[in-house]
Amino acid sequence: MTSGARAEIVVDLAAIRHNVRRLREIAADSLDPGVEPPKMMTVVKADGYGHGVTEVSRAAREGGADWLGAATLEEALAVRDGGDTGPLLCWLTVPGDHWGAAIERDIDVTAYSLVELAEIEAAAERLSVAARVQLKVDTGLTRGGCPAELWPALVAECRAAELRGTLRITGIWSHLACADEPDHPANDSQEKVFLEALDVARQAGLRPEVRHLANSAATVLRPSVRFDMVRCGIATYGLDPAPGVTRDLGLVPAMTVRAPLAMVKSAPAGTSVSYGHTWTADVDTRLGLVPVGYAEGLPRVAANKVEVWLNGKRRPERGIICMDQFMIDLGDDEAHEGDLVEIFGTGHDGAPTALDWARAAGTINYEVVTRIGGRLHRVHVDSERGRG
Numbered sequence: 001m002t003s004g005a006r007a008e009i010v011v012d013l014a015a016i017r018h019n020v021r022r023l024r025e026i027a028a029d030s031l032d033p034g035v036e037p038p039k040m041m042t043v044v045k046a047d048g049y050g051h052g053v054t055e056v057s058r059a060a061r062e063g064g065a066d067w068l069g070a071a072t073l074e075e076a077l078a079v080r081d082g083g084d085t086g087p088l089l090c091w092l093t094v095p096g097d098h099w100g101a102a103i104e105r106d107i108d109v110t111a112y113s114l115v116e117l118a119e120i121e122a123a124a125e126r127l128s129v130a131a132r133v134q135l136k137v138d139t140g141l142t143r144g145g146c147p148a149e150l151w152p153a154l155v156a157e158c159r160a161a162e163l164r165g166t167l168r169i170t171g172i173w174s175h176l177a178c179a180d181e182p183d184h185p186a187n188d189s190q191e192k193v194f195l196e197a198l199d200v201a202r203q204a205g206l207r208p209e210v211r212h213l214a215n216s217a218a219t220v221l222r223p224s225v226r227f228d229m230v231r232c233g234i235a236t237y238g239l240d241p242a243p244g245v246t247r248d249l250g251l252v253p254a255m256t257v258r259a260p261l262a263m264v265k266s267a268p269a270g271t272s273v274s275y276g277h278t279w280t281a282d283v284d285t286r287l288g289l290v291p292v293g294y295a296e297g298l299p300r301v302a303a304n305k306v307e308v309w310l311n312g313k314r315r316p317e318r319g320i321i322c323m324d325q326f327m328i329d330l331g332d333d334e335a336h337e338g339d340l341v342e343i344f345g346t347g348h349d350g351a352p353t354a355l356d357w358a359r360a361a362g363t364i365n366y367e368v369v370t371r372i373g374g375r376l377h378r379v380h381v382d383s384e385r386g387r388g
């Protein structure tokens, strides 16, 4: 343990740097000769997918991130508060958001509609600076973004605003619905709608610096949608964006969650474990108590399906995962209070990963790492620079 015997999240910043470098290589792969490799945006929303936004932002820049991306404006401001001064985009604003703060701190905001555009322009006029605005077009995800039928009016108004000097359209982008399923017809369809939207914008006179469509999965699986920039979130953290579809990407999971064994006890055959007695020992065994639960973000539905790592072996979880704790089966093996339990991590030696927990819980690796927190202490280490 890096900080005494307590449950903690350990984030290796060397892994983040490595993954960003590796993703840049992947994004530059199999391009036609003379084609410039796309820029890299590292997505640091949701506190850097649970890894710590300030530390991840810094490591990502060191690994070669040209841009950082956040969902909310508050998150983007947190990136700035952490000392980052580079290109930065956010995309999930609400009416009445602090547009002025975004403009003053050189954050690109995303507009989906004329209403938003008017608010951004008003803030820019008050500050007498041109706001940096990117436009999101809905190409078929059917979430945020300008519907295709309203797109011509939006880009026309943006061009007029550029000429008034209130804003500059710095980017045009969209987001894919099925990038982790490369054969899904939505990918072709969204790419086509995006190209049409770019064409309409061009005819209206817009000349954005960056056009972008790819998330992690598309960066890896669909070279045709890399455009000027790719936006990588999950893969930055070393997690597979399309399990079962991708080849080995050479990424390293950055997050390890671990805790000391709090107690060891014997469980004779017939002993039932935890709330509801959902598991009963059929032979004599020994059980260990792990002091981490669903309050720390572990999925309760993974109970009796998931495994953790202790003393060089996988150990099955037994009984319901409680708010603060769960039990594991030690069998006949020697184990002591204070021994370190790795709940999930890099997958070294076959140890459990966030993906294993996701599968046990019927969800995706994104949700597992993003929810982890609660009372866990988060520490940042750097395996290349000898810290931690």
Ligand SMILES: *Cc1c(COP(=O)(O)O)cnc(C)c1O
Pocket: 043, 045, 091, 175, 214, 215, 216, 217, 231, 232, 233, 234, 235, 241
């Ligand atoms: C979260 C997000 C990403 C990153 O997606 P990953 O699948 O984690 O790479 C990219 N773009 C937008 C708009 C997002 O919301």
